Amino acid sequence: xxxxxxxxxxxxxxxxxxxxxxxxxxxxxxxxxxxxxxxxxxxxxxxxxxxxxxxxxxxxxxxxxxxxxxxxxxxxxxxxxxxxxxxxxxxxxxxxxxxxxxxxxxxxxxxxxxxxxxxxxxxxxxxxxxxxxxxxxxxxxxxxxxxxxxxxxxxxxxxxxxxxxxxxxxxxxxxxxxxxxxxxxxxxxxxxxxxxxxxxxxxxxxxxxxxxxxxxxxxxxxxxxxxxxxxxxxxxxxxxxxxxxxxxxxxxxxxxxxxxxxxxxxxxxxxxxxxxxxxxxxxxxxxxxxxxxxxxxxxxxxxxxxxxxxxxxxxxxxxxxxxxxxxxxxxxxxxxxxxxxxxxxxxxxxxxxxxxxxxxxxxxxxxxxxxxxxxxxxxxxxxxxxxxxxxxxxxxxxxxxxxxxxxxxxxxxxxxxxxxxxxxxxxxxx
Ligand SMILES: CC(=O)N[C@H]1[C@@H](OP(=O)(O)OP(=O)(O)OC[C@H]2O[C@@H](n3ccc(=O)[nH]c3=O)[C@H](O)[C@@H]2O)O[C@H](CO)[C@@H](O)[C@@H]1O
Ligand SMILES: C=C(OP(=O)(O)O)C(=O)O
Numbered sequence: 001x002x003x004x005x006x007x008x009x010x011x012x013x014x015x016x017x018x019x020x021x022x023x024x025x026x027x028x029x030x031x032x033x034x035x036x037x038x039x040x041x042x043x044x045x046x047x048x049x050x051x052x053x054x055x056x057x058x059x060x061x062x063x064x065x066x067x068x069x070x071x072x073x074x075x076x077x078x079x080x081x082x083x084x085x086x087x088x089x090x091x092x093x094x095x096x097x098x099x100x101x102x103x104x105x106x107x108x109x110x111x112x113x114x115x116x117x118x119x120x121x122x123x124x125x126x127x128x129x130x131x132x133x134x135x136x137x138x139x140x141x142x143x144x145x146x147x148x149x150x151x152x153x154x155x156x157x158x159x160x161x162x163x164x165x166x167x168x169x170x171x172x173x174x175x176x177x178x179x180x181x182x183x184x185x186x187x188x189x190x191x192x193x194x195x196x197x198x199x200x201x202x203x204x205x206x207x208x209x210x211x212x213x214x215x216x217x218x219x220x221x222x223x224x225x226x227x228x229x230x231x232x233x234x235x236x237x238x239x240x241x242x243x244x245x246x247x248x249x250x251x252x253x254x255x256x257x258x259x260x261x262x263x264x265x266x267x268x269x270x271x272x273x274x275x276x277x278x279x280x281x282x283x284x285x286x287x288x289x290x291x292x293x294x295x296x297x298x299x300x301x302x303x304x305x306x307x308x309x310x311x312x313x314x315x316x317x318x319x320x321x322x323x324x325x326x327x328x329x330x331x332x333x334x335x336x337x338x339x340x341x342x343x344x345x346x347x348x349x350x351x352x353x354x355x356x357x358x359x360x361x362x363x364x365x366x367x368x369x370x371x372x373x374x375x376x377x378x379x380x381x382x383x384x385x386x387x388x389x390x391x392x393x394x395x396x397x398x399x400x401x402x403x404x405x406x407x408x409x410x411x412x413x414x415x416x417x418x419x420x421x422x423x424x425x426x427x428x429x430x
Contacts, residue, residue, distance in 0.1 A: 001424050004390040004404065006381030007413035008363060012248035014410045018237045018255045019045035019401040020071065020230035024195040026095030027169045028230060029053040031196060032075040033062070033102040034176060035203050037225035042072045044230060046401045048394070049093045056089050056099065077225075084111035086145040091116040093398060097125060097166055100148055101173030104137055110148045114141075118370035118395070120305075121331030127164045131171035134158045135178055155180035155219055163188050163299045168215070169196050176205040178219040187215045190300040191260050195231045202226035234260035235306045236400060237282070239375045241265075242310045243407075244284035245273045246317060247382035251410060253282040263303040267293050267311075271318055292320035292357060297328050309335045309376035315355040316344040317383055324353040335373035338366040342380050342388065360385060367430055368392030371399045378403065382412055391419065391427040 020043040030053065032039035044050055054064050054073065060083040063076040082103055090096035094117025103110035117123070125146075129139045132148055134156040140147045155178050160167055168188040173196075175182035187193070189211055197210040203226050206218040237256040244251035245268055258265065258277035265275055265282075271290040276283040292315055297305040305328040312335065315322040326332045330351035340346055341364045345356040363386030368374030374396035381388030390396075393416070396403060407414045419427065 001419045001427070002393055002416045003419050003423065004378065004393055004396070004414065004416050006363075006378060006388045006390065008361070008382055008384035008386060008388065010411055010413050012244055012251050012382070012407070012410040012412055015252040015254050016240050016406050016410055018232045018240070018253060021045070021192055021195065021233040022047055022049060022235070022399045023165070023190070024192040024230050025050050026053060026093065027098050027192065027196045028199050028228065029057060029075070030095070030098035030102040031173060031199055032057070033060070033077055033080055033099070034106050034173065034200070034223045035077050035225045036222055037078070039075045039077070039203070039225050040072060040227040041075070042069065042227065042229040044071045044073055045233060046071065047399055048397045049095060049399065052089050052092050053095065056085060056096065059083060059085060059089070060103070080106070082107035082109050084145070085113060086111060087113040093117050094123070094166070097128060098170060098173060100128065100132065100146060101170035104132060104148045104150065105153065105174045105177050108150045108153065111145055113145045118372070120329035120370065125166070127160050127162055127167035128170045131158045131167055131184070132174055135171075135174055135182065137174075153178035155182040155217070157183045157185070159185040160187065165190050165193065168193055172197065172200065172207065172215065172217065175217045176200050176207070176219065177221070177223065180219055182217040182219070184215040184217075185213065187213050188299060189213060191231055191234060191257070199226070199228045202228055232256050235304060237261060238264050238304065238307045239310050239379075239400070240406070241268065241282060241284055242307065242314050243379050243382060245271070245286045245290070246314045246379050247412075248284060248286055251284045253284065255280055256282055258282055263301060264307055264311075267295055267303065289358070290318040292318040292322035292355070294323040296325045299328070305329055305332060306372050308332060309372040310379050312336070312346070312353055312355060313339060313376045313379040313383070316346075316357050316359055316361055316380070318357045320357070322355045322357075324355060325351060334369035335376040338373070338377055339380055341366055342384055344380070362386060363388040365389045367427060368395045371395045375400065378407070378414070382407075391423070
């Protein structure tokens with residue numbers, strides 16, 4: 001087990017290239033199950049979530065080949081079968097829930113353990129199940145695994161009670177080969193949903209309205225293989241943009257779609273960060289003293305919940321009081337105690353964090369409880385006096401490709417070390 005060490009006070013400068021989007025990749029891999037010939041995905045991020053999903057595709061009989069170019073995978077689905085995946089790897093990540101929609105869509109049946117992923121408070125999947133049932137599946141929960149069975153899937157009109165990324169994609173996966181027309185109302189509009197629909201359309205699916213809150217799908221008999229290039233990761237791009245505002249001189253974020261980050265960029269400009277954008281790049285140059293702002297997370301195109309934790313770290317150095325409210329995951333506050341350990345002045349009132357600054361953060365031993373808490377602590381470490389030691393790197397590795405290398409190339413002093421037995425025990429008991 002490793003820890004990350006961050007020595008603060010080395011300003012970031014240079015260019016960082018953004019990888020493919022985690023939240024697209026984790027849906028595109030299971031979507032390949034629906035094809036009857038090879039699906040090639042290009043631009044996949046090198047993260048553990050992708051490795052886990054590729055291993056799950058092999059568990060159900062698929063064959064997976066990497067390369068020859070970096071970040072490309074060829075998924076051969078011809079020998080896949082509806083193998084039960086009750087536990088094991090499915091618990092390592094959230095997106096294993098996409099095996100439900102994809103396997104139901106392909107085989108009319110699936111047995112999948114309940115998903116893992118970041119613990120952000122309760123993360124129910126009732127809307128996914130409501131969608132599968134509307135399409136004609138019988139869904140039962142037996143000893144922690146979801147059993148899905150259908151004689152045949154038939155298109156239906158499904159209104160999502162909660163705008164959900166996962167449910168929207170999962171219902172699309174189950175519906176693309178169902179008989180007749182499916183309408184998903186109150187659908188989520190995140191760019192990753194559009195990316196998944198683009199892949200499915202290249203496979204021969206008939207999907208209209210993605211990117212709006214009503215998606216219409218006309219079921220087709222079969223789906224074929226294709227080649228697809230994934231979109232850049234807006235959350236990784238947002239994380240480095242926030243890091244640049246927190247600890248940068250002049251940083252270029254390369255391979256980004258600036259329109260995907262409008263809510264973040266607007267807030268950073270309000271704080272006094274100078275940002276220029278072009279087709280695929282952002283240029284960030286922060287002022288010496290930034291002003292606090294309030295943020296409220298909302299579904300896309302609102303401020304993303306996945307950037308709330310990194311943004312909270314930035315607020316510790318801004319002048320005034322900033323209120324952070326997460327309306328998607330009201331309990332996504334586990335980074336706060338760790339930031340306090342580093343001298344941050346943050347109060348929690350209800351589901352809001354009230355951050356008063358500017359304070360000089362101090363390096364400390366901290367624990368990443370989840371993926372974006374990890375990113376928040378790395379950003380805090382870049383701003384802090386002294387060395388910050390971060391444990392819980394398995395969370396960071398789920399979603400950030402080569403974070404240590406990317407930050408080092410920007411001039412940060414960041415490295416990994418093997419943890420001692422004593423440190424592992426302390427980490428596990430904390
Ligand atoms: C793998 C992946 O893409 N993960 C992202 C996805 O997670 P995920 O797909 O799990 O998030 P959802 O969009 O589904 O969740 C949004 C809200 O709806 C609630 N809800 C969701 C489904 C459901 O059946 N019932 C229900 O009540 C959730 O508790 C949450 O409050 O979107 C989240 C919100 O942008 C992001 O933080 C995650 O990074
Ligand atoms: C919450 C996240 O991931 P997951 O849904 O995969 O747990 C995230 O990417 O911030």
